[in-house]
Amino acid sequence: MDKIKLDAWVGIFVAIGVISLLGLAMKVGNLTSNDIRETYSVIAHFENIGGLKPRAPIKAAGVVVGRVKSIVFDTKAYHAVVKIDIDKRYAFPKDTFANIYTAGLLGEQYVGLEAGGDMNNLAEGDRITQTQDAVVLEKLISQFLYSKASEEE
Amino acid sequence: MSDNLINIENLTFGYGKELLHKGINMEFQRGKVSAIMGGSGSGKTTILKLIGGQIQPKSGSVSIDGQVVHNQNLSGIYKLRRKMGMLFQHGALFTDLSVYENVAFPMREHTDLPENIIKDLVLMKLNAVGLRGAYKLMPTELSGGMARRVALARAIALDPDIIMYDEPFAGLDPISMAVICDLIRTLNDALGATSIIVTHDVAETFSFADYIYFVADGIVAAEGSPKQLMASKLPFVKQFIHSEKDGPVPFHVSAPSYNSDLAL
Amino acid sequence: MKILINFFEKVGYSITSRINRLGMATRLFFLIIISSGESFRRFHLTMKEIYFTGVMSLVIIIVSAFFVGMVLGLQGYYTLQKYGSSEAIGVLVALALVRELGPVVTALLFAGRAGTAITAEIGLMKATEQLSAMEMMAVNPVGRIIAPRFWAGVIAMPILASIFSMVGILGGYVVAVIVIGVDEGAFWSQMQANVDFRYDIVNGVIKSLVFGVACTIIALFEGFDAPPTAEGVSRATTRTVVTSSLVILGLDFILTSFMLGG
Structure with missing residues (x-):
């Protein structure tokens, strides 16, 4: 050769x-x-996270801006504490609203951020105070049946 | 400086519990061609491996130029081996390298010579064994005798002090055999080297060796110059030299009596 | 009673001899590491082996990858279509290849193509006393023969696995987009949205590196350890394929559980 x-x-x-x-x-x-290389992390408390998992995307207006870092259960307040890593390029006001959404009917769950109107921005270690829990399908259905039943009376 | 380049003293060696060598004493004189002869399986090749430091003896010592081989660490043994060239039974040429590269191999590994000098040296060595014209061939394209000669050229590539030959005549036609015989003698004298041949070919060895050791049953059974051995009255030597089928070395492997084996 | 004792003896023997071989293979591994200097100082030695293990395996890797990708595209499409999510075909093909099939199938093919060649070559070199001759020339066969082959395998494997994944994805693309007619934009964008560089692609490369080390060590050890006869070499070659395949699949499970867990 x-x-x-x-x-x-x-x-x-x-x-x-x-x-x-x-x-x-x-x-x-x-x-x-x-x-996403450089991030800052904030926490958010939820009563119910549904099927949210670590590494689930954080989206704002549909754009991925971060990832869920960890989820733990707070034994004092009896709710879930979700730690979120957000890309440093994106700043959000302090009164940003965090929702847990589901992608499609059966898709995976993600955290959606909706910006508020505060002048100050979220910083490392801050807590997002306004949160909305995951929609649990079973709850919705039972509510629906309940209201149907009460209508018929 | 003593006259002996290699001394083997009280050497014992064996695999497991069985001893192959039971106290061997040999001396190899500088500049001489010595032969180690014996039947198949008498541990002749193992002696070469012990000299090369490839295996460890159970007891006794092998010393080269006063240095005990098995007291050396690995780099010491490698240093000693650079003074040795060895021709393996079937040549052991590197099959993925050409004849030229095979002969150049020791030079490339141990020296930093520029390519044009290596080329000259390789062609010189190949010329010495009469195969300069074959330098482009691959080992698979060579006949058995030619492969052996190329391996010889490789063994002498670094002008060793000691050249060892493991069964150099095995499986060769008479012409190639005569060529190899002649080469062993002339190379030994031209290089001023000390040669050790392990073989069981009586006629060839007796024709050119200076000193011969007979190995049997793990000891040196007889030694001497070819003339002395020809005149020897020892039954083993006589059996070996005249190739008689029965004698001190029995035709049958030791076994229970024939009758009991056949259940008679 | 005697049969029982015989049975336990056999079991015990096969276990101890296996552990013994594992120890010897580990020893060979460390010998290779400490005598690797030459493989890098004289890189052309390693280069030559990359040619034989890597370049020569290229054709079989590309052809198999293309077919594996096409089959994934077909099978995935017909299953996903039932759930009305045929655009997810890109994700399925890419994740299956990058995470699992790329590294694993490449390693299996590598064991069959390059591993056996290494075992047979080393075994024959041993049988024809070439290794012994090298030792007598004061050249360490582990440094000169074994180590370059080891590093060549370790370097070639991740490259081959990357090529496998990429070609496989192209195969899936050909079937899904060109033949079946899934929307091209959806195919790529779904893939990009769901394949993570760090967690999927890098982990795949790490897997293939580990497989490269395991496969090459097994092939080298079997060759080095083979009895110097025709039968011994042929048995060693068979053992290379069997052992490599089992080790690859076992390691794959262990690595995957670590990667998904962590």
Whole structure:
């Protein structure tokens, strides 16, 4: 085997590998826009988080602005404490509203942020005070049946 | 400086509990061609491996130029091995390298010589074994005798002080055998090296060796120059030299009596 | 009673001999690490082995990846279609390939294509005394022969796995978008929204690195350990494939549970 030819083949091989990896990162994983490097974290309390999981997206106006970092249960207040990492590029007012939504009827759950009107912005370690719980399907159905039943009386 | 380059004293070696060598004493003189002869399985090749430090003896010592091989650490053994060249039974050429690269291999590994000098040296070595014209071939394209000669060129690539040959004649036609015989003698004298040959080919060895050791039952059964051995009255030596089928070395492997094995 | 004792003896023997071999393989691994200097100082040695393990495996990797991707596209489409979410086909193909099939199938093919070649080569070099001859020339065979092959395998495996995933996704694209007619925009955007670089792609690469180390060590060890006969080498080659496959699948489970858990 000619040494130069061999080197060339190995070079081509490595190049194809790098291109594939770049393709995976850019085209498949969308590294460029989804990559959240520097974040600040805030917490939010919910009575019920439904099926929310760590690493679920945080969206504002449909744009992913962060990820759920962790979810713990507060044994004093008996509610869920959700820690949220938000991209440093995006600032939100202190009275921002946090909702737990479901993507589609059966999709995964995410946290939606709706900006308020406060002059001060949320900072590292702050707490989002205004929250709305996840919609639990069973509750909705039972409410619906209950109201139907009371209508008929 | 003593006259002996290699001394083997009271060497014992064995795999597991069985001893293959039971106290061997040998001396190899500088500049001489010595042969170690014996039947198959008598541990001849193992002696070469012990000299090369590839295996550890149970007791006794092998010393080269006063240095005990098995007291050296790995780098010490590697240093000693650079003074040795070894021709393996079937050549052991690197099958993925050409003849040229095979001979150049020790030079590339141990020296920083520029390519043009390596080329000259390789062609010189190949010329010495008469295969300069074959430098482009791959080992698979060579006949058995040619492969052996290339391996010999590789063994002498770094002008070793000691050249060891493991069964250099096995499986060769008479012409190739004569060529190898001639090469062993001339290379030894031209390089001023000390050669050790492990073999069981009587006629060839007796024709050119300076000193011969007979190994049997784990000890040196007889030793001497070819002339002395030809005149030897020892039954084992006689059996070996004249290739008689029965004698001190029995035709049958030790076994329970024939009758009991056949259930008679 | 005697049968029972015989049985336990056999079980015990097979366990102790396996542990023994595991220990020897680990020892070989450390020997390789400490004598690796040469593989990088004289990188062309490693380069040559990358050619034999990596470049020579390229064709089989690309062809299999394309078919695996196409099958994933077809099967995924017919299942997802029942739930009216055929746009999610991109996510399915990409996640299946990047997380699992890319690293695992590549490693299995690698064991069959390159692993067996390594075992047979090392085994034959041993059988024909080439390794012994090298030792007698004061050249350490572990540094000169074994280590470059090890590093070549470790370098080639993640590259091959990345190529596998990418080509597989293209295969899925061909079936889903071009043949079946799923919307192209939905195919890519759904994929991009749901494949995470750090958690999916990087984890896939880490997996393939681990498989690369495991596969190559197994192949090298089996070759190094093979009895120097034709039968011994052929058995060692078979063992390379069997052991590699089992180890790859076992490691995959362990790694996946770590990655999903952490």
